[in-house]
Amino acid sequence: MKSWYQPGILLGFLLVTACVTINVYFPAAEMESAAEKIVRDVLQEDNQNTEPVDNPQGFYNKQPKSSFLASINPLNFIIGRAHAQPKADITLSSPAIDAITTRMKQRVNDYLRDYLNQNVVGFTNDGLVEIVNIDQLDLKQRQAVKKVVADENRDRIALYREMAIANDHPEWEDQVRQAFVKQWIAQAQSGWLYQDNSGRWVNK
Amino acid sequence: MLKRYQRNIKSINKLSFALLLLTAPFLQAKEVAVRLTELQIKNQQQQTMVNIDKLFLAPDITIEKIQYQCRGAVALYPTHHCQQAELAFDLQQNRLNLTGQVFYDAVTQLLKVDAVDNNDTLVLSYDSRRQRQDVQLKELPIKQWLPPLFKPIKDNLKAIVNGMIGVSLEQGVIASLNPIRFSGLDYEHSDDLIALGLEGQVTFNWDSQQQTVTAALAIDQGEALLQQVYIDFFEFPLQLSVNINLGGDHYDVNWQLTHDTAFAADGDVTFNEFFEIGSWQGRLEIKDSTLFNQHISNSVLEIYGFSKNQAAGGFLLTVTGQHNQIEHVTVDFNDFSFSNQKRKLAITALNGDIDWQWQQTSQPSNLSWQSLILSGLPVSEASMNFNLSEDEFSLYGRHQFPVFDGALVIQRFTVNDFFGNEPAEVKMDAEIEPISLRPISQALDWPELAGQISGQLPGMVKSGNVIEFAGTLHLSVFDGSIRFKNLSMERLFGVAPVIAADVDINLLDLALLTMTYDFGLITGRLSGNINQLRITNWKVDRMDATIYSVKTKASEQTISQKAIENISAIGGIKGAISRTFLRFFEQFKYKKIKLSCKLHNSVCQIGGLNNHDGRFTIVEGGGLPKINIVGFAREINWDVFIGRLLNASYDS
Known part of the structure; x- marks a missing residue:
């Protein structure tokens, strides 16, 4: 009795497994972790010079900087290793990304943190910054804020693009931006303004 | 004694002395049709009183609730002389209370009034023999006295004025007699359209019959933010003159804005009765770019990522438009130079004209320069002829731009739809005639390279910030x-x-x-x-x-x-x-x-x-x-x- 359907099951199994669909997913969790690290770095209060420390190993760079990020992807625990995507190594650094984030960090310490503390500027729901309320500033400062905001937004747009390119997927730019939106808001200090999904400004 | 009248002024001869007493400070009425309502006259032992409910002097000027009072029993006819006269009335929703001396001679029709308001901000000197009556303004808050024309901006405007104005009621003209000093002029339209603490002088002439206002302001203190433009008037004093004509249902405004040496701008604009903009034109002549850049344009360009710019020479810009649409722009460069070290961008001795029109074919444009540096690479003296119509740019014929010992030769270059959201359509046929690599590597601060670069660039696509070239660059090294x-x-x-x-x-x-x-x-x-x-x-x-x-x-x-x-x-x-x-x-x-x-x-x-x-x-x-x-x-x-x-x- 068993003998006839066993080959059938086997055949069916082979047919199913023979249909291979390759889906490439945006590694949301990994990118968020990467965004989390960059945002933390940029918003970090730091009066020290942010020159990169020389690698004591010198010539050899043995440890890829971001490999741990893939290992903390919660999807791996839920889905199981057999069906999970290949580990995504998100690149956090490139000459462009480093140049941009260094400037952003400097800008946060020089101007932007004060503007955020005073609720002059807030984080928008599309990953940029925007002037919310400048009536407390004198006129020259109001113009200065416009420059800071324009510079910051140019850097942020370039950062999202360079993050996507550094990870070999220029088409991920929008998703990278979304990952950053969450992180700017998540890491905003208490009292800072951010824009919710409906476009309303709210204090964190 | 109490009488009530409500009729035309010409018909009340017996009471004309009292009426003239009231109206004369405002109107030496002969031919002008003046209408009043609710006249009351009381002549008692203790005081003489004349009250009028409403006096219509001109379309825009109605004086209401007029009260004239003279202490004591003072003769009204044939002469009236009051040492302690009080006059109060509502003008433009302001209650004005004046005290002073009044003299009236019914026979000679002479009326003299010397009065000052309760706040000591308005000193009135009236003499019926004069065509023009004088009002001295002393630390007067101007807000409530602005003519109805300023209604749209009145609520957000305040200033203190000092000076002398003359009022010719017969002609319906109010004008400054000498430059009026203003201070504390604040105007706030929005957070970034705002002026604070402006000081300076103003001369003006308001003709209520001709419906014109002319004003000339010299601003030498204070600051303003006009969206992205910040002006410190102490460092960069400006003169603004405005001429407003109320032609029926619209306003014609002509303006000039100048700095002594840096620039001169002027323009015309028409507004409808709701202050909506109609047709307009403007002209800006930059005479001294160095000064203009230092005080105005540098801080604007900073917002666009170009800081520490240097500029010299000048240019003339004209713009015309309808409503919010720019229709025609011309630029005429006159030995203009600009450089931005950070962006490795520089141009010297730029001359020529640019013409751009919307929904029209523009005139040919031409630019020439002595030297041009783009991203650190120098282009020697050259000129270019092109057409810029609507959202299309096309280069006329073959152009050769010398770069070191070679050249960039462009046979054809057109851009369509450069205002659109879609990638601009670029048609290009260009080649690089051999250029030595040694000066290029030196200019770009690269390790020195020997050899030559040449190549064909048959196409180009611009999409957002990305420009992609078709073709191949060839380095012979x-x-x-x-x-x-x-x-x-x-x-x-x-x-x-x-x-x-x-x-x-x-x-x-x-x-x-x-x-x-x-x-x-x-x-x-x-x-x-x-x-x-x-x-x-x-x-x-x-x-x-x-x-x-x-x-x-x-x-x-x-x-x-x-x-x-x-x-x-x-x-x-x-x-x-x-x-x-x-x-x-x-x-x-x-x-x-x-x-x-x-x-x-x-x-x-x-x-x-x-x-x-x-x-x-x-x-x-x-x-x-x-x-x-x-x-x-x-x-x-x-x-x-x-x-x-x-x-x-x-x-x-």
């Missing part, structure tokens, strides 16, 4: 060639500018290459490719590169001791050969050289021949003595690698 394909540029004048390309390297003469950089002689030929090369901020950011020697009949393959030492030094080994017996050999034969580098994230995944088990061969020796250079580390920090490579060649 070291007796071989390097070809750049899939060339693109991104944010060329913006944040972290990028140049990307795929590169083919074909049979470079290694002897010439190594001699140029004093690396140590290697003979033979070198080919290879650099795929997905991406140069960011003028530094190599990403690439997948492989270079290898190619055996040819014409060339021998040798490598000098010095070259071996330098290749070894890149790996951190000093004196690889000099400490062995091989130091007695000047050069060695090699069979093959190969080096690959996949650069990503500042780390170069390095390789060569026979890559396995973390080791690879860079140089495979041939003949005797045979010498191989073998690498063991597969990942190399790019900056360290380049540092050692440059040190090796420069130290030598």
